[in-house]
Amino acid sequence: MAETSARDSAEEGGRNVGICGDGGAREAPAAGGSGSIPPPTNPLVTPLLTDMYQVTMAYAYWKAGKQNDRAVFDLLHRKNPFGGEYTVFAGLEECVRFAANFRFTDADIEYLRTVMPPVCEDGFFSFLKAVDCSEVDIHAIAEGSVCFPRVPLLRVEGPLLVVQLLETTVLTLVNYASLVATNAARFRKVAGHDKLLLEFGLRRAQGPDGGISGSKYCYLGGFDATSNLEAGQRFGIPVRGxxxxxxxxxxxxxxxxxxxxxxxxxxxxxxxxxxxxxxxxxxxxxxxxxxxxxxxxxxxxxxxxxxxxxxxxxxxxxxxxxxxxxxxxxxxxxxxxxxxxxxxxxxxxxxxxxxxxxxxxxxxxxxxxxxxxxxxxxxxxxxxxxxxxxxxxxxxxxxxxxxxxxxDAYGIGTQLITCYKQPALGCVYKLVEINGQPRIKLSEDVTKVTIPCKKQCYRLYGKEGYALVDLMVGDDESPPRAGERILCRHPFSESRRAFVVPSRVEPLYKCYWSGSSGAPREPLPSLEELREHCRRELEAQRSDHVRAFNPTPYKVSVSAKLYDFIHFLWLNEAPVGELH
Amino acid sequence: MAETSARDSAEEGGRNVGICGDGGAREAPAAGGSGSIPPPTNPLVTPLLTDMYQVTMAYAYWKAGKQNDRAVFDLLHRKNPFGGEYTVFAGLEECVRFAANFRFTDADIEYLRTVMPPVCEDGFFSFLKAVDCSEVDIHAIAEGSVCFPRVPLLRVEGPLLVVQLLETTVLTLVNYASLVATNAARFRKVAGHDKLLLEFGLRRAQGPDGGISGSKYCYLGGFDATSNLEAGQRFGIPVRGxxxxxxxxxxxxxxxxxxxxxxxxxxxxxxxxxxxxxxxxxxxxxxxxxxxxxxxxxxxxxxxxxxxxxxxxxxxxxxxxxxxxxxxxxxxxxxxxxxxxxxxxxxxxxxxxxxxxxxxxxxxxxxxxxxxxxxxxxxxxxxxxxxxxxxxxxxxxxxxxxxxxxxDAYGIGTQLITCYKQPALGCVYKLVEINGQPRIKLSEDVTKVTIPCKKQCYRLYGKEGYALVDLMVGDDESPPRAGERILCRHPFSESRRAFVVPSRVEPLYKCYWSGSSGAPREPLPSLEELREHCRRELEAQRSDHVRAFNPTPYKVSVSAKLYDFIHFLWLNEAPVGELH
Incomplete structure (x- = not known):
C-alpha cells in the first residue's frame, strides 16, 4: 500500500505533517445485502434535482401508457479526461443511495403542478407520487475501478418512466466524482508514491458540495488527507492544517x-x-x-x-x-x-x-x-x-x-478540486433497449453513436497479467472464456479487430441495486476499501496506458455478433438521402 | 429590462420556449432589518465546512489570549476571470446567512476534539462552543454589482478568532458564485439582449450544489431560465424543458x-x-x-x-x-x-x-x-x-x-456551469488591521501584496455618467466629494496617478450584518432584485471595460495618504538584505 506507506514512513521516521486526526466518520457505511441504504450524503440530492424535461417526458410516457415499458439505459463516457487514456469511476454509492431512497414528497408534487402546463391530468401526479425504484436494477463496474470510454459504467434497467427520471441526478453524481478522482490519481502518479498529498481545495471549489464531495473523491483517487473538516467528519478522511x-x-x-x-x-x-x-x-x-x-x-x-x-x-x-x-x-x-x-x-x-x-x-x-x-x-x-x-x-x-x-509533501487546492485542466466530464445516459428491442442513437459525429442492446462487459487479461482489452457482448451471448480464442472488433471501425486468447476473464458488472426483487446485491464498500481498490486497479494497468504524457489508448471492443447488429440497426434507422 | 423584454417579446409574439413555469420559491427571502435570517441554502454549509488550520489557529489565538483582538479582514480578488476586465459580485446573502447562524454543535466540538492534538486544553473547546458572530460586522458591496480587482468585496470586522474562522466558508460561498455570475453576464453580452438564454448545466456541474447554486447565480447574471427543478423550486427561477x-x-x-x-x-x-x-x-x-x-x-x-x-x-x-x-x-x-x-x-x-x-x-x-x-x-x-x-x-x-x-434561444450547459474557460476565481481573505494597527502581507509577487488598513471604498463618476475610477481611502480619512478635485494613485506604481473631479461619488460599502449591536443593516434583496441590479450595473459600465475581446482595464486607486502609508509599512516590514 504505497499511500499508506508514505504516511507510515513519515510518521515512523519521526516526521508528521502538521496537526492531524483520523476522527470517525459521522455516517455508517451503507449496509449491503438486505440492509437499508441511507440517503445521499448531500440532502439537496432529491428527485427534484433533475432537469425539467425528465418530468415532461414522464408525463408523455404516462399519457401514452408507456410508463412501464422495460427500458435499459447505459451511463458512459466517450472520452477520457485531461488528455489521458483512463478514468477512475466514482460516485456509484451516491447513485445507489439516491435510487434506494427515490420518492417525490408532497411538496415536490405541489411544485411540479405549478410548473407543468395546465393540460396535465391529475392522474399523472398521483402516479408520480407513488413512483420509486422497487422495480429498478442497477448493474455497475465497481467504484474506484479504472475504466475506459464506451464501456458503460452503470447499466440501469427498469420501468421506462422511472429510469428516465434518474438520468440527470445520476449523471451529476458520477460526472464530477469520476473527474476529480481521476485528477487525484494523475497527481499521485506524477508526484510519486513517497510524497504526502494533501487536498486543500475547499475555498476554490464550485460550491460547498464541490468541496465536500471533491475531498472525498480526491482521497479515493490517492490523496492522503484533506484540510476540509466537514469532509473529515463525514467520511473519516484524515485532516491536516x-x-x-x-x-x-x-x-x-x-x-x-x-x-x-x-x-x-x-x-x-x-x-x-x-x-x-x-x-x-x-x-x-x-x-x-x-x-x-x-x-x-x-x-x-x-x-x-x-x-x-x-x-x-x-x-x-x-x-x-x-x-x-x-x-x-x-x-x-x-x-x-x-x-x-x-x-x-x-x-x-x-x-x-x-x-x-x-x-x-x-x-x-x-x-x-x-x-x-x-x-x-x-x-x-x-x-x-x-x-x-x-x-x-x-x-x-x-x-x-x-x-x-x-x-516531502504537497498541499494542492484549486487545480485539483476544480479540475482546472478540464473542469467537466461528459458522461451521458442513453437508452439502449426497450421491451427487449435494441435502440440506437445516431449522430453526425460517430463518437456520439450509441452501442445498442443490453450488454455484458468483460476485461480480458493477457499472459503477463495486464488487461488487454475490454469486450462488450449482447446479454444473450455466451461469455468469453479464459483460454478460448475470441474475435474482438472495434465497434465502428471495420478493419480494426484482433483475436484474443485471454488468460483470465473478469466480468465487469455486479448488481448494486435490485429493487424489491430480493436478488442479491453487492455490499457498498467503505471509502478506505474504495481507495485501496483504486490503488490496485491503477497498479494493474500497463504503464503506457496510465502515463501522464502521450499515453497509449486502451482497447475497447465488441463481439463479432454485436458488431454486426450495431451496423444492421444503424442502416435500418438512418434515412437514405436522395441526391438531386 | 432587456432580459425580461426578451422573454416578453417571445411570449407576446406568440412564441414561448417549451414548457415553462415560474412556481414560487420554497424559501422566503431573508428578512432585512431586525428580522431573523435563515441558515444557508445548503445544509452542508456549517462552521465545520472550513479548513483545519482555522481551528488550529483559533487554538493558538486562544492560548495567547488574542481571541478578542479586534481584527479587520478584506475579501478581495486580484484578477478578473475569463480574460475580462470586470467581475459580478455574488454570494453575499449566503455569507450573511452563514454568519447569522454561526454556531458549532456539540457533535462538531466532539469531532474537533478527536482531530486536535491531545495537548489542547479543555477550556478551548468550551470557549469554541460559545463562539458566534454577535460581535462581527460585515460591510460589503451590494450583491450583483460589477466590481474590480483589489477593491474588497467584503470587509469583515470583529474578534480575531471568529473572523478568522469565517475565512474558508465565505471564500467558498463567494468564489464560485461570483465566477459563474460573471460567466453568465459574459454569455448574455455576446448572445445579445433579444435571445432567450436557458441554463442546462446540472448534469455536468461540480457536485449537486455546483448545479443548484450555479443555476441561481446564472439567473442573477442574466440568464432567463433553468432546466434545474430543484433550483426552480428553491429560488423561484423560471424552468424550461x-x-x-x-x-x-x-x-x-x-x-x-x-x-x-x-x-x-x-x-x-x-x-x-x-x-x-x-x-x-x-x-x-x-x-x-x-x-x-x-x-x-x-x-x-x-x-x-x-x-x-x-x-x-x-x-x-x-x-x-x-x-x-x-x-x-x-x-x-x-x-x-x-x-x-x-x-x-x-x-x-x-x-x-x-x-x-x-x-x-x-x-x-x-x-x-x-x-x-x-x-x-x-x-x-x-x-x-x-x-x-x-x-x-x-x-x-x-x-x-x-x-x-x-x-432564437440557447440552452447552455457545461461551458457555463463549470466555467470551463476558467473554473476558479481566486478571492482571498486578508488581515488588514488588528487592534487599530494596519497590517500588510508582503510577497515576491507585487500583485499579492495586500493593501493595509480598514478602508472605505468609493466609485467616482465622470461628467458623462460613467464610472471613472474606484478609490480606496483609510477609514479615518474624509470621503471624496462630488465637484472636489482629488488625487487618485495606483497603489503600487509610483508614477500612475490622476486628478479626478467626480460629478458623483458612490460609497460602495453598506452594512449587511451588525451582530447584536443593533446597528441598522441593509435588507437582503430578492433574487429578482439582484438580477435587475446586476443588469443596471452592467449597463452603467463604459462599453470598452465590459466587451468580450481586449477590454480596457478599469482604474482602481488609493488616496495619496493611503499610498504613502502602504509604502511606509512595506519598507518597515520587509527585511533588508545583505550582499556579501
Missing part, C-alpha cells in the same frame, strides 16, 4: 505573548520564558559562522507569531515561512523556534512554502536545516518536512521533479 | 400509441385519430412541389415519438430534431406534427438542435418553416422558435453571430 499568513501578520511584537511558560516534553521541568529562549536561539544562529552568510535581521513580528504557535502546539510545530521573506526571515525564524523546542525535548515538524520558486526555496531550506543540525548538533533537523503549496498542478509537479527539489 | 433523444428512441412505431384522440383547441370537436392526421400531413408535405427537394422518407419511429409528445402537450409542442437526421427526418417530422396541431387550432412552439452545424441547420430549418407556411398557409410557422444547444460557449456564440443564424 497549521496556520495562514493572517496568523503571522496578526502579531506585532513579543509583548503580545503573555503566558511564556513551556513544560519540557518529558515533564521534568518548565522553561519559564520560552520567548527569551527563542530569541537566544536566534542570536546563537546569527553568531554561528556557518549560518552568517544566510541572513541578518529577521522580521520580529513573524518570530513572535511562530513562538506563540509553538507555545500552543509544542508537539506539532510547523510554520508557513513566506509572509515576509522565505530565506531571510521565515526559515531562520522557524529554525530559532525549532531549536528552542529541541532544547526542551520537542521535535518540530517542518515548514510550508506558499510562493516563489519552490524548487530553489526547498533546496535552500534543506541546506539551512542541515547547516543548523551540524552547527548545533540538533538531530533530525536535516530531514524536517518541507511542504509546498501555491497553485500546484500536474505540470508543476513534473517540472519540480525535473528541476530537483527537497519537497 | 421538453424531451431528450431517449424519448425519441423509446418509440418503435405508431402501434405504441393507443389513445389517439385529441380535442380541438377551442373544444368544438375531437379528432378521433391524431396519428392518422400527422401521417396525412407528412404525405401532403411529401407531395408538395416546393418541399420535395428537401426530403424523402423520414424515420417513422421518430414521427411516432413526436406525435405522442404532441398528444401529451398539444399547447406546448417542441421537438428535439437530431436523433436520426436533422433535415431529412427531424424537421419534416416536426412540421408534419405541427401542421396536424395547426389544423386543430394549436400552435407548435418550435425545435431544438443539439448537434452539427448550428448556423447551417438553423438557417435551413427556418427556410423549411417558411416554405411550409407558404405552401399550406400555416400562419406563424415561419417564426417558430429555434433553440440550439450542444457545448455552446462565448466563442461559439460569437462565431454564430458572424456566420449568421436563425437561432
Amino acid at each position: 497549521t496556520h495562514s499568513h493572517a496568523f503571522v501578520s496578526s502579531y506585532m511584537s513579543f509583548d503580545e505573548i503573555i503566558d511564556r511558560k513551556l513544560q519540557r516534553s518529558d515533564g521534568s521541568s518548565t522553561c519559564e520564558d520560552f520567548v527569551l529562549l527563542t530569541m537566544q536561539c536566534l542570536k546563537r544562529m546569527q553568531g554561528a559562522p556557518s549560518l552568517q552568510h544566510w541572513f541578518g535581521e529577521t522580521n520580529h513580528s513573524e518570530l513572535a507569531a511562530f513562538t506563540s504557535y509553538a507555545l500552543a502546539f509544542p508537539t506539532a510545530f510547523q510554520a508557513l515561512v513566506d509572509t515576509y521573506d522565505v530565506l531571510k526571515s521565515g526559515v531562520p525564524n522557524f529554525c530559532a523556534v525549532a531549536l528552542a523546542l529541541h532544547e526542551l525535548g520537542f521535535k518540530a515538524v517542518g515548514i510550508r512554502l506558499d510562493s516563489g520558486d519552490l524548487s530553489y526555496f526547498s533546496v535552500e531550506s534543506r541546506k539551512f536545516f542541515r547547516a543548523v543540525e551540524k552547527e548545533f548538533g540538533a538531530q533530525g533537523f536535516g530531514n524536517m518536512v518541507i511542504t509546498a503549496s501555491n497553485d500546484i498542478n500536474e505540470d508543476t509537479l513534473d517540472a519540480l521533479n525535473k528541476q530537483g527539489h527537497e519537497i | 421538453t424531451h431528450s433523444h431517449a424519448f425519441v428512441s423509446s418509440y418503435m412505431s405508431f402501434d405504441e400509441i393507443i389513445d389517439r384522440k385529441l380535442q380541438r383547441s377551442d373544444g368544438s370537436s375531437t379528432c378521433e385519430d391524431f396519428v392518422l392526421l400527422t401521417m396525412q400531413c407528412l404525405k401532403r408535405m411529401q407531395g408538395a412541389p416546393s418541399l420535395q427537394h428537401w426530403f424523402g422518407e423520414t424515420n417513422h419511429s421518430e414521427l411516432a415519438a413526436f406525435t405522442s409528445y404532441a398528444l401529451a402537450f398539444p399547447t406546448a409542442f417542441q421537438a428535439l430534431v437530431d436523433t436520426y437526421d436533422v433535415l431529412k427526418s427531424g424537421v419534416p417530422n416536426f412540421c408534419a406534427v405541427a401542421l396536424a396541431l395547426h389544423e386543430l387550432g394549436f400552435k407548435a412552439v418550435g425545435i431544438r438542435l443539439d448537434s452539427g452545424d448550428l448556423s447551417y441547420f438553423s438557417v435551413e430549418s427556418r427556410k423549411f418553416f417558411r416554405a411550409v407556411e407558404k405552401e399550406f398557409g400555416a400562419q406563424g410557422f415561419g417564426n417558430m422558435v429555434i433553440t440550439a444547444s450542444n457545448d455552446i460557449n462565448e466563442d461559439t456564440l460569437d462565431a454564430l453571430n458572424k456566420q449568421g443564424h436563425e437561432i
Whole structure:
C-alpha cells in the first residue's frame, strides 16, 4: 500500500505533517445485502434535482401508457479526461443511495403542478407520487475501478418512466466524482508514491458540495488527507492544517505573548520564558559562522507569531515561512523556534512554502536545516518536512521533479478540486433497449453513436497479467472464456479487430441495486476499501496506458455478433438521402 | 429590462420556449432589518465546512489570549476571470446567512476534539462552543454589482478568532458564485439582449450544489431560465424543458400509441385519430412541389415519438430534431406534427438542435418553416422558435453571430456551469488591521501584496455618467466629494496617478450584518432584485471595460495618504538584505 506507506514512513521516521486526526466518520457505511441504504450524503440530492424535461417526458410516457415499458439505459463516457487514456469511476454509492431512497414528497408534487402546463391530468401526479425504484436494477463496474470510454459504467434497467427520471441526478453524481478522482490519481502518479498529498481545495471549489464531495473523491483517487473538516467528519478522511499568513501578520511584537511558560516534553521541568529562549536561539544562529552568510535581521513580528504557535502546539510545530521573506526571515525564524523546542525535548515538524520558486526555496531550506543540525548538533533537523503549496498542478509537479527539489509533501487546492485542466466530464445516459428491442442513437459525429442492446462487459487479461482489452457482448451471448480464442472488433471501425486468447476473464458488472426483487446485491464498500481498490486497479494497468504524457489508448471492443447488429440497426434507422 | 423584454417579446409574439413555469420559491427571502435570517441554502454549509488550520489557529489565538483582538479582514480578488476586465459580485446573502447562524454543535466540538492534538486544553473547546458572530460586522458591496480587482468585496470586522474562522466558508460561498455570475453576464453580452438564454448545466456541474447554486447565480447574471427543478423550486427561477433523444428512441412505431384522440383547441370537436392526421400531413408535405427537394422518407419511429409528445402537450409542442437526421427526418417530422396541431387550432412552439452545424441547420430549418407556411398557409410557422444547444460557449456564440443564424434561444450547459474557460476565481481573505494597527502581507509577487488598513471604498463618476475610477481611502480619512478635485494613485506604481473631479461619488460599502449591536443593516434583496441590479450595473459600465475581446482595464486607486502609508509599512516590514 504505497499511500499508506508514505504516511507510515513519515510518521515512523519521526516526521508528521502538521496537526492531524483520523476522527470517525459521522455516517455508517451503507449496509449491503438486505440492509437499508441511507440517503445521499448531500440532502439537496432529491428527485427534484433533475432537469425539467425528465418530468415532461414522464408525463408523455404516462399519457401514452408507456410508463412501464422495460427500458435499459447505459451511463458512459466517450472520452477520457485531461488528455489521458483512463478514468477512475466514482460516485456509484451516491447513485445507489439516491435510487434506494427515490420518492417525490408532497411538496415536490405541489411544485411540479405549478410548473407543468395546465393540460396535465391529475392522474399523472398521483402516479408520480407513488413512483420509486422497487422495480429498478442497477448493474455497475465497481467504484474506484479504472475504466475506459464506451464501456458503460452503470447499466440501469427498469420501468421506462422511472429510469428516465434518474438520468440527470445520476449523471451529476458520477460526472464530477469520476473527474476529480481521476485528477487525484494523475497527481499521485506524477508526484510519486513517497510524497504526502494533501487536498486543500475547499475555498476554490464550485460550491460547498464541490468541496465536500471533491475531498472525498480526491482521497479515493490517492490523496492522503484533506484540510476540509466537514469532509473529515463525514467520511473519516484524515485532516491536516497549521496556520495562514493572517496568523503571522496578526502579531506585532513579543509583548503580545503573555503566558511564556513551556513544560519540557518529558515533564521534568518548565522553561519559564520560552520567548527569551527563542530569541537566544536566534542570536546563537546569527553568531554561528556557518549560518552568517544566510541572513541578518529577521522580521520580529513573524518570530513572535511562530513562538506563540509553538507555545500552543509544542508537539506539532510547523510554520508557513513566506509572509515576509522565505530565506531571510521565515526559515531562520522557524529554525530559532525549532531549536528552542529541541532544547526542551520537542521535535518540530517542518515548514510550508506558499510562493516563489519552490524548487530553489526547498533546496535552500534543506541546506539551512542541515547547516543548523551540524552547527548545533540538533538531530533530525536535516530531514524536517518541507511542504509546498501555491497553485500546484500536474505540470508543476513534473517540472519540480525535473528541476530537483527537497519537497516531502504537497498541499494542492484549486487545480485539483476544480479540475482546472478540464473542469467537466461528459458522461451521458442513453437508452439502449426497450421491451427487449435494441435502440440506437445516431449522430453526425460517430463518437456520439450509441452501442445498442443490453450488454455484458468483460476485461480480458493477457499472459503477463495486464488487461488487454475490454469486450462488450449482447446479454444473450455466451461469455468469453479464459483460454478460448475470441474475435474482438472495434465497434465502428471495420478493419480494426484482433483475436484474443485471454488468460483470465473478469466480468465487469455486479448488481448494486435490485429493487424489491430480493436478488442479491453487492455490499457498498467503505471509502478506505474504495481507495485501496483504486490503488490496485491503477497498479494493474500497463504503464503506457496510465502515463501522464502521450499515453497509449486502451482497447475497447465488441463481439463479432454485436458488431454486426450495431451496423444492421444503424442502416435500418438512418434515412437514405436522395441526391438531386 | 432587456432580459425580461426578451422573454416578453417571445411570449407576446406568440412564441414561448417549451414548457415553462415560474412556481414560487420554497424559501422566503431573508428578512432585512431586525428580522431573523435563515441558515444557508445548503445544509452542508456549517462552521465545520472550513479548513483545519482555522481551528488550529483559533487554538493558538486562544492560548495567547488574542481571541478578542479586534481584527479587520478584506475579501478581495486580484484578477478578473475569463480574460475580462470586470467581475459580478455574488454570494453575499449566503455569507450573511452563514454568519447569522454561526454556531458549532456539540457533535462538531466532539469531532474537533478527536482531530486536535491531545495537548489542547479543555477550556478551548468550551470557549469554541460559545463562539458566534454577535460581535462581527460585515460591510460589503451590494450583491450583483460589477466590481474590480483589489477593491474588497467584503470587509469583515470583529474578534480575531471568529473572523478568522469565517475565512474558508465565505471564500467558498463567494468564489464560485461570483465566477459563474460573471460567466453568465459574459454569455448574455455576446448572445445579445433579444435571445432567450436557458441554463442546462446540472448534469455536468461540480457536485449537486455546483448545479443548484450555479443555476441561481446564472439567473442573477442574466440568464432567463433553468432546466434545474430543484433550483426552480428553491429560488423561484423560471424552468424550461421538453424531451431528450431517449424519448425519441423509446418509440418503435405508431402501434405504441393507443389513445389517439385529441380535442380541438377551442373544444368544438375531437379528432378521433391524431396519428392518422400527422401521417396525412407528412404525405401532403411529401407531395408538395416546393418541399420535395428537401426530403424523402423520414424515420417513422421518430414521427411516432413526436406525435405522442404532441398528444401529451398539444399547447406546448417542441421537438428535439437530431436523433436520426436533422433535415431529412427531424424537421419534416416536426412540421408534419405541427401542421396536424395547426389544423386543430394549436400552435407548435418550435425545435431544438443539439448537434452539427448550428448556423447551417438553423438557417435551413427556418427556410423549411417558411416554405411550409407558404405552401399550406400555416400562419406563424415561419417564426417558430429555434433553440440550439450542444457545448455552446462565448466563442461559439460569437462565431454564430458572424456566420449568421436563425437561432432564437440557447440552452447552455457545461461551458457555463463549470466555467470551463476558467473554473476558479481566486478571492482571498486578508488581515488588514488588528487592534487599530494596519497590517500588510508582503510577497515576491507585487500583485499579492495586500493593501493595509480598514478602508472605505468609493466609485467616482465622470461628467458623462460613467464610472471613472474606484478609490480606496483609510477609514479615518474624509470621503471624496462630488465637484472636489482629488488625487487618485495606483497603489503600487509610483508614477500612475490622476486628478479626478467626480460629478458623483458612490460609497460602495453598506452594512449587511451588525451582530447584536443593533446597528441598522441593509435588507437582503430578492433574487429578482439582484438580477435587475446586476443588469443596471452592467449597463452603467463604459462599453470598452465590459466587451468580450481586449477590454480596457478599469482604474482602481488609493488616496495619496493611503499610498504613502502602504509604502511606509512595506519598507518597515520587509527585511533588508545583505550582499556579501
